Amino acid sequence: MENMVNIFLYGKKYSVPGNLTIMKAMEYAGYQLVRGCGCRNGFCGACATIYRIKGDKELKACLACETKVADNMYIATLPFFPLVKEVYDINKIPVDQTVMMQLYPEIYACIGCNACTKACTKKLNVMQYIAYAQRGDFEKCAEESFDCVMCGVCSSRCPAGISHPQVAMLARRINGKYLAPDCGHLNDRVQEIKDGTFNDLIEALMQKPIEEIKELYNNREIEK
Amino acid sequence: MYSEKFQKSLAAVEAARDKNVAMEPVRMTAQQKTDLLAAYHPDYRQDQFEELKIGPNKGNKVPKELAAILQAHSRITADSVDLENPDYDVDVLVIGGGGAGSSAAIEAHEAGANVMIVTKLRIGDANTMMAEGGIQAADKPNDSPAIHFVDAFGGGHFAAKRELLQKLVCDAPEAIKWLSELGVEFDKAEDGTMITTHGGGTSRKRMHAAKDYSGAEIMRTLRDEVFNRGIPVVDFTAAIELILDENGNAAGAVLMNMETKELMVAKAKTVIISTGGAGRMHYQGFPTSNHYGATADGLVLGYRVGAKLLYAETLQYHPTGAAYPEQIFGALVTEKVRSLGAKLVNVNGEVFMHPLETRDVTAASIIRECSDRNNGVETDDGLAVWLDTPMIEKIGGEGTIEKRIPAMMRMFGQFGIDIRKEPILVYPTLHYQNGGLDITPDGMTTNIKNLFVAGEAVGGIHGKNRLMGNSLLDIIVFGRIAGKSAGATYKNVNVGKLTLDHIAKFEKEIADAGIETETVSPKLLPDYARKVNG
Numbered sequence: 234m235e236n237m238v239n240i241f242l243y244g245k246k247y248s249v250p251g252n253l254t255i256m257k258a259m260e261y262a263g264y265q266l267v268r269g270c271g272c273r274n275g276f277c278g279a280c281a282t283i284y285r286i287k288g289d290k291e292l293k294a295c296l297a298c299e300t301k302v303a304d305n306m307y308i309a310t311l312p313f314f315p316l317v318k319e320v321y322d323i324n325k326i327p328v329d330q331t332v333m334m335q336l337y338p339e340i341y342a343c344i345g346c347n348a349c350t351k352a353c354t355k356k357l358n359v360m361q362y363i364a365y366a367q368r369g370d371f372e373k374c375a376e377e378s379f380d381c382v383m384c385g386v387c388s389s390r391c392p393a394g395i396s397h398p399q400v401a402m403l404a405r406r407i408n409g410k411y412l413a414p415d416c417g418h419l420n421d422r423v424q425e426i427k428d429g430t431f432n433d434l435i436e437a438l439m440q441k442p443i444e445e446i447k448e449l450y451n452n453r454e455i456e457k
Numbered sequence: 458m459y460s461e462k463f464q465k466s467l468a469a470v471e472a473a474r475d476k477n478v479a480m481e482p483v484r485m486t487a488q489q490k491t492d493l494l495a496a497y498h499p500d501y502r503q504d505q506f507e508e509l510k511i512g513p514n515k516g517n518k519v520p521k522e523l524a525a526i527l528q529a530h531s532r533i534t535a536d537s538v539d540l541e542n543p544d545y546d547v548d549v550l551v552i553g554g555g556g557a558g559s560s561a562a563i564e565a566h567e568a569g570a571n572v573m574i575v576t577k578l579r580i581g582d583a584n585t586m587m588a589e590g591g592i593q594a595a596d597k598p599n600d601s602p603a604i605h606f607v608d609a610f611g612g613g614h615f616a617a618k619r620e621l622l623q624k625l626v627c628d629a630p631e632a633i634k635w636l637s638e639l640g641v642e643f644d645k646a647e648d649g650t651m652i653t654t655h656g657g658g659t660s661r662k663r664m665h666a667a668k669d670y671s672g673a674e675i676m677r678t679l680r681d682e683v684f685n686r687g688i689p690v691v692d693f694t695a696a697i698e699l700i701l702d703e704n705g706n707a708a709g710a711v712l713m714n715m716e717t718k719e720l721m722v723a724k725a726k727t728v729i730i731s732t733g734g735a736g737r738m739h740y741q742g743f744p745t746s747n748h749y750g751a752t753a754d755g756l757v758l759g760y761r762v763g764a765k766l767l768y769a770e771t772l773q774y775h776p777t778g779a780a781y782p783e784q785i786f787g788a789l790v791t792e793k794v795r796s797l798g799a800k801l802v803n804v805n806g807e808v809f810m811h812p813l814e815t816r817d818v819t820a821a822s823i824i825r826e827c828s829d830r831n832n833g834v835e836t837d838d839g840l841a842v843w844l845d846t847p848m849i850e851k852i853g854g855e856g857t858i859e860k861r862i863p864a865m866m867r868m869f870g871q872f873g874i875d876i877r878k879e880p881i882l883v884y885p886t887l888h889y890q891n892g893g894l895d896i897t898p899d900g901m902t903t904n905i906k907n908l909f910v911a912g913e914a915v916g917g918i919h920g921k922n923r924l925m926g927n928s929l930l931d932i933i934v935f936g937r938i939a940g941k942s943a944g945a946t947y948k949n950v951n952v953g954k955l956t957l958d959h960i961a962k963f964e965k966e967i968a969d970a971g972i973e974t975e976t977v978s979p980k981l982l983p984d985y986a987r988k989v990n991g
Binding site for chain 2: 252253254257260261262263264265266267268270271272273274275276277279299300301318320321322323355375379380382383402405406407408409410413414415416417418419420422423426431434435438439443446447449450451453454455456
């Protein structure tokens, strides 16, 4: 086969086609994955992986499902990382930085090394969103962390022991629940449904002969 | 960054872009759609289906690959485990840790039940996590649940069970409110108005989204809530066989540790199947947008104890799977790309259809373009058509793509394609299991007591095709219904003596029907070892 490259899975050498992702290369080599494989599409964070290209001093992190193999790539997967997830009642937490002081006080021990940002598999500005969390600026923390897949690589590199993805998760829930503007038309519609406003319309549809519903469907007015 | 062989076609697409942005393609008539589907949709290829010889759906046709696992041997025999000494004893056993299972667990917990989730991978390893485009709910003044009903009923070819669809559309606004109150971040204007768009086949703009991470945002929030409530999640543990009691009611499951293969028994007053879809069965050899564990396990578990299936012969092929580059072959390109204005364009730069027809019609149209009409673009993995993403910024202005579909930009950007400047290549990918276990509006199977189903494992909510944004909705609505129903039902359940007698009974049916098979099921995971594609 053309364009084969040599990779090292946990130190052992395999020859694989050079256009494969790390995940597919592992399968090509014969692995039947159970751990370290989820959505296979960059959303779930199951396949956090660290690698080093031989001769390169820098240790890199990526998701195995969306990163191509390269010649002389030394690969170790990180299918689980022990993040600290504090439990809380979303209905009973303070909506300012005191919640962070109570649940995740270690974020205030950040030494600003930026190793989290350098390691992020999604190229997020992790240290920046932690800074927002420290200040209780949850809206900005939520925005900056939005694409986080919670793979945990950032935390594996943190000298302060911060579980960044869990801090961001808390900030996003606070933002979604308390800080984002309330939605009037949603509240109104929920109330209308409770009041039975649409009962007659729906009941009529439940009984209507198929031919009549087809007529309705084929002549719908479609919003521009 | 496309190689030389794509350049000629790419130039045609670019040359026609301004004209294509301006044109409004006509929608197909009902008759045109019917003819197109019959000629090109994979569901209509008779040679790809097989008639079931045993079980509650005997005589029905299903995809060959599904028939093989429905009519397969159990992984165990009745004496493999000790039913007298269960490892777990709970009120509500939830099988599957996706959006439906998590919603169900939260509601059952809210109802006071001792609830446990088992999942063969991790909680959140589910198609929910990968749903990008959005979630429908008729909550705007120009919309109503009745209009939502007609859109979904028509889109599903008038085959949905109306009493299920009624639940779906009427509970939708409440589902959005529930998620909001859990902290899900929906896209909103400054005054709180939801930013909504069309999906294929909708007549109102009712697609709510969280950028193009809608499912991921919902899933991670639900997961966080499950943990906050202290609901036990037994991960890397698959249910491989349901357990009934002597009265024929669902009463638990045999579990298998995915790593050590240790078997365990979970006894339960009620069981909820929320095992998701079947993309990794690769029906008809299609690639899939689904997560690693989507192997129709729930259908197998249910069928073996006698639960009925509905519409298991209908699958959804998402029209826009990534066709290039090879590394993301089959991955989902959200319908939202078309909602935001990108059109489908053939090898000659011609727009060949309205981009927001229903998914089955769009998929069939792309297949026609790439087969009989000979207007496909050749890639290493087959033929494809262009989805002209730069149109989005011509319509919505610079920055629209980064703001509204950042995941798509990232996915293609990873492989050197800037979707703001270059179009992308797409072809249908196996996306959704329209059919599944037959339920009543309270979420219970129609013929096995105390067995509930929620999410993609259910059949009949959508009929024979599903609209974009109605599956994130259905996992929440029916997940909550199943959780509430089980959370009420268990209080009156006295579990009789546990049995696995159904295994031997099913084996006898296999033998009596003359089925010769070495297949065991559920399949649990696809086998990609030593293969190039997966």
